[in-house]
Amino acid sequence: EVQLLESGGGLVKPGGSLRLSCVVSGLTFSDAWVTWVRQAPGKGLEWVGRIKSKAASGTVDYAAPVKGRFTISRDDSKYTVYLQMNSLRNVDTAVYYCSHDTSGYYSLHTWGQGTLVTVSS
Amino acid sequence: QSALTQPPSASGSPGQSVAISCIGTSSDVGGYNYVSWYQQHPGKAPKLMIFEVNKRPSGVPDRFSGSKSGNTASLTVSGLQAEDEADYYCTSYTGSNNLVFGGGTKLTVL
Numbered sequence: 504e505v506q507l508l509e510s511g512g513g514l515v516k517p518g519g520s521l522r523l524s525c526v527v528s529g530l531t532f533s534d535a536w537v538t539w540v541r542q543a544p545g546k547g548l549e550w551v552g553r554i555k556s557k558a559a560s561g562t563v564d565y566a567a568p569v570k571g572r573f574t575i576s577r578d579d580s581k582y583t584v585y586l587q588m589n590s591l592r593n594v595d596t597a598v599y600y601c602s603h604d605t606s607g608y609y610s611l612h613t614w615g616q617g618t619l620v621t622v623s624s
Numbered sequence: 625q626s627a628l629t630q631p632p633s634a635s636g637s638p639g640q641s642v643a644i645s646c647i648g649t650s651s652d653v654g655g656y657n658y659v660s661w662y663q664q665h666p667g668k669a670p671k672l673m674i675f676e677v678n679k680r681p682s683g684v685p686d687r688f689s690g691s692k693s694g695n696t697a698s699l700t701v702s703g704l705q706a707e708d709e710a711d712y713y714c715t716s717y718t719g720s721n722n723l724v725f726g727g728g729t730k731l732t733v734l
Contacts, residue, residue: 538723540670547627547728548662548670548713553721564721600669608658609715609723610675617669 505529505613507537507601512618515591523586523618525601533557536604537584538611539575541597549597553604554584569595591622628653628714628726635732636704644729646697646714652724654695658717661690661699665710673712674699701731709733 511523527535536559539551552565554575563575574587584601598619602611629647636642646653646661653659659677662670672681674690677697687702697716701708714726 540725547711548664548725550715550723550725553723562721566722602670606658606675608656608676608717610658610660610672611662611670611715612672612675612681614669614671 505603507603507613507615509599509601509615509618512599512620514621514623516624517592517622519591519622520587520589521591521620523588523599523601523620525584525586525615527582527584527601527603530603532582533579536607537575537577538602538604538609539586540600540602540611540614541595542600542617543594543597546597551586551599553609555607559607588620591620593622596620596622626724628716628724630712630714630726630729632727633730633732635734636701637734638704638706640704641700641702642704642731643698643700644712644714644731646699646716646726648695648697648716648724650695652716652718653692653697655719656717657692659690659692659697660715661688662713662715663708663710664713670713704733706733 538553555562572590577584598617600617603613605612661674664670678690
C-alpha cells in the first residue's frame with residue numbers, strides 16, 4: 504500500500520522560511536513522481552509543483568505564484584521529497600499535501616494527510 | 625493559467641443522479657484526455673475518483689462516472705448516497721507540465 508506522510512508545518516513570520524518533508528513508502532521511490540498541492544483555509548485546492556523521478560531527469564515544475572520562492576527536491580536515499588518555502592507571505596497560509604502521480608499527467612492516486620503552514624506576524 | 629470553472633454547488637436526493645460540470649479551454653480540458661476528479665470530505669485529504677476522463681481507480685463505486693465533450697468535462701454521480709456529500713474538484717493537465725484545478729463544487733444530498 505502506497506503511503507505518504509508530510510511533516511514540517513508550523514507558524515512562521517512573513518518573509519520567513521520553512522521546509523516541508525514528504526516521506527513515501529509502499530513503492531519504488533526512485534520511480535515516484537510527487538506533486539505538492541495546497542489548500543488555504545476555506546478555499547479550494549491549488550497546484551504548487553511537481554518533481555519527476557530521477558529516471559525522468561528529476562525535472563521540477565512550479566505554479567506561477569510560488570516560482571522563484573519555493574524549491575522542490577528529493578533524496579532517494581531517504582524516500583523523501585522536500586518543499587523548501589522561502590520569502591513566505593500571508594497568502595501562503597494553507598494545508599500542504601503531497602501526492603503520488605502514477606501517470607506523469609497528474610493522476611494523483613494517493614495523498615498524504617497534509618501539514619498546516621501558517622504565515623503570520 | 626486560469627482555474628477551470630465549476631458550479632459552486634450541486635444537490636440531489638438519495639437515489640437520484642447529479643452531474644457536475646468542469647469548463648476549461650482547448651489548452652487544458654479540450655486538448656488532453658487527462659482530466660481527473662477528486663472528492664474531499666471536510667477535514668480530510670482529497671481522494672481520486674476519476675482519472676484520464678473516465679477511468680475509475682480500484683475501490684471507487686461504479687456510481688461515479690466521468691465524460692468529456694469539447695472543453696467541458698463532467699462527473700456524474702448516480703444513485704446518490706448520503707456519504708457522497710462532499711466537495712468535488714476537477715483537474716486537467718495543461719500541456720506545459722502544469723496542472724490546473726477547478727474551483728470546487730459542494731455536493732449536497734438532500
